[in-house]
Amino acid sequence: MTAPTTGALRTDGATLHYEVRGEGPLVLLIPGGSGGAAAFDGIADDLAADHTVATYDPRGLSRSPLDDPEAEQRVAEHADDAHRLIELLSPGEPAQVFGASSGGIAALHLLATRPERLARVVAHEPPVVEVLPDAADQRAFVDRVEATFRAEGLMPAMAVFAAGLSGPAGGAEGDGGARPGSGSALPPRAAARAERTMADLPYFIGRIVPRFMRYVPDVPLLKTLTDRLVVACGRDSRGELPHRAAARLAGRLGREPEHFPGGHVGLTTHPAEFGEHLRKLLRP
Structure with missing residues (x-):
């Protein structure tokens, strides 16, 4: 794995940790769940063979601290962070964006508000x-997750969340697949990633889930932008809540969803096939 170039970008209310590999047209990868830049370690090097590949820890997660640790989160702010990274790394040239799970919601809002800066989402x-x-x-369901977190804490809220998504506990919201376990058995980067994922779960459950899963996409506007939008599902996640929502959105836009290898976290379970499928969807 190639070591990325790292940087820090000041935005309104946060400092973003970002990582860059390769050269060529920009592809910005937006992680979901409590995953950060490392969620894309399995595909970033291959994409960087002919693209500049950038990813980052979203505001409030891991190495992207908030100025106010208690600040409420908004999809619009997260989308603006992605826009600022595009402005920094691809000034004057449209970028391509891939967003996983809650990162996909940020990508949808970015497309709706900054379509001129995007070649494909x-x-x-x-x-x-x-x-x-x-x-x-x-x-x-989202209300129950939020209320359980406030009244009973993280793990009971995670149980409610996982049950509502009908997916594996801790893995259904695009965290990139990092799981708790013995850090000593993992390579150093993977161990650090697992530790960050666990440390970020309270923020994710307490502030990302309630705001992002109440987000209402502008379907009529997105329908005018389908020439540059691909809504994707996992081949193995049919019936799960994120798959249902994505497939429904694609249908509302008059399109069939694109199906990627694996399920909601196919990025982690099938990285080679997932990355190759994404490469085929990227514009030259």
Whole structure:
């Protein structure tokens, strides 16, 4: 694995840690869940053979501290962070963006607000549950996660969250696949990543989940931008909430979803196939 060049970017209310590999047109990779830049370690080097590949820790996670640690989070701020990275790394040239899960929601908002800066957006299983016919039930589910976290703490809230997504505990929101376990059995970078993922879970459950899963995408506007938008699902996650939401969004846009290898965390479980599939969707 090639060591990336790292940097820090000041934005409104946060300092973003970002990593860059390769040369060529910019591809910005936005992680989901409590995953950070390292969530893309399995695919970044291959993409960097003919692209500048950038990823980062979203604000409030890992190495991207907030100025106010208690600040509420908004999708619009996270999308603006992605825009600022594009302005820094690809001034004057449109970029391509891949967003996983909650990162896919940020990517959708970025496309809706800054379409002139984007050549293509691939949103993999963004949990935009407000597009579903049972959106009211999903709002109640998010309310339960938030209330459980406040009253009982992290692990009971994680159990409610995992049950509602009908996916494996801790893995269904695009955390990049890092799992708790014995850090001593992992390579140093992987061990550090696992530690960061666990440390970031309270922030993710307490402030990312409630805001991102209440996000309402601008479907009529996105429908005018489908020439540069790909909504994607995992081949193995049918029936799970993020898959249902993404497939429904694609249908509302008049498109079929693109299917990637694996499930919601196919990025981690099938990195070679996942990366190759993404490469085929990127514009030259």
